[in-house]
Amino acid sequence: MGQQKHNDEVQHYTELTGELHPAAIRGRGARTNRVGRFEREERLRVDDGWGSLDDAKETKTKVFSDPSRSVISKNLSPDIPFDLSFNPYKGCEHGCIYCFARPSHAYLGLSPGVDFERLIFAKDDAARLLTQELSKASYRCKVIAFGANTDPYQPIEKEQTITRQALEVCEAFNQPVGIITKGYLVMRDADILERMARKNLISVAISVTTLDRKLARTMEPRASTPMRRLDAVRRLTALGVPVSVLMAPIIPALNDHEIERVLGLSARAGAVSCSYVLLRLPGEIRDLWMEWLRMHYPDRANRVMKIL
Template sequence: MINMSLSRQAAFAPANTADIADALLKETGLRIEVDRRRGRAAALNPAGRFEKREHESFDDGWQTLETLEPFKTDVQVEKPRAIITRNESPDIPFDRSINPYRGCEHGCIYCFARPTHDYMGLSAGLDFETKLFAKPDAARLLERELSKPGYKVKPIAIGTNTDPYQPIEKEWRIMRQILEVLDKANHPVSIVTKSALIMRDIDILSSMAARGLVKVALSVTTMDRKLARLMEPRAATPARRLEAIRALNEAGVPVGMMIAPVIPALNDHEIERILDAGAAAGVQSANYILLRLPLEVSPLFRDWLLRHYPDRYRHVMSLIRSMRGGKDYDAEFGKRMKGAGPYAWQISRRFELAAKRLGISRGRSLQLNTDLFVPPSGQGVQLSLL
């Protein structure tokens, strides 16, 4: 199988949707049968970019495909040596984060974290949604790292890669254990999620909020239940996310909203409606991120768009490329989150005017308290020799 380069993908524009679909399937492999991927967003499971071989299932006339089992959620234990990840990106307002899980059962088709599964020898497609990794030692590792001499306190961001409140959190409870460590140490944290499961931890979050240690943002991408179901099949419904915003606000937890991503000609017309709903639920701040299609995310998203909105395919992709310098994605710092050009400016201006009308601030205004930190001293923490 020959993989098309990203530059060729960007320039590729066949005459009709059938030609586009054929080209995508040649590029990424055959679509998985509907019965095997029911409840999932991706229909492809191409090999990762680091793999030397790619395998395809095909019907050899002996009904062998009928014996293949549906994709089920499988969770493996990952044992990292450290849990806090550092970054120096100028595009994001934090320099450290925690990811309790690798992969995400929410299965959002546009998720920019999908390519990280390549590092595990797995696919950014259906594997990302079904073959998950949990880090049950996260709380213990966090205690150890926070107790190191010379540790400098800054807010830790959680939910920036995969969702800490995805469905498997109900059983594994890793996120709650992390919060318990942060709460005890008076350590500030910011959380982004699409899940109403965050309401389970309101007891901890409200206690931390009283000390200025936490802020939360719910990601609401659409108010259309059908679109949400197709685009984010196992995430909470829009109504449930608004319910979570309301509950957090009533509990005294500073809560904001993320419209992430904004997809031109698909959900960008809802910007004002989403902000209106958020304001009614009690959001205090809001922000947005333009759709990002790095690496394998581009063919996965384009295939999804062809399956569900074939009449909009050319228009959506044309607008995306108009904001990305003619490409599916531009990774340049300063541009990758918001895009460039007239259409990107229009989205930014609409968001700004709607937020101002509703009295909602842009998402980075609240400063968390870093003065109360007390290094952990519990079991498993490295003791001083002094």
């Protein structure tokens, strides 16, 4: 009865005000900082009445330097359509609650929850390291996927510019690149992308999960709005950059009814292809997802999970 009462209150609050429930952390997808699977102890925050939970709603992003000595990752999985990838950041400010990269923060001793969204590790030396790796006699040229794990155009890229620096290196080496993003910030680098497109060196995949502003705001809180993403498809296409759209993930009873509309608008914007992935909930993502789903969509949480 207690959980049902909570669910009813959450739903009523959202319907009445059109705003996030107070229990949600504004600007963040995850609600909690659940410990990773490598931790020996589970910690539970309890309000003692003296404001002890105030820090739990900390939203300020903190950026740390990542000490990686290489920046090109190799993929050996046959079900992933690329062999090489480059990720400028560990963690992602976009805060997509379903993000498959969340468990990677557990390897750093941090939470795949809110920590993943606000404690970001930047590869400051990426351009130099990328230059070194592309210069090796043993390097065999293949398409490098930018953003295979976390988004290369998340908000902090505006100041960090690591993605742009890496693109400049790839342009100089005639290195083919495939970008995956849901950030409109990709348009900042339109000059480089247009030049690379003339040489057949670039493709961009824009993620459009939903056209519902409310759903996007709660599920992908710091990502560009859906219409801005479609505008990026349109503008990049006009520059001669081949663009595909990823409708991923497909979530039964939440965004699956939008498939035809997303496809139609993407095609009209100039997308050359569209692909999808069904929602997957490996590792710590499942518990984080369930917290989010029961908070924001308690009326259909059981149905979503039953279909999945």
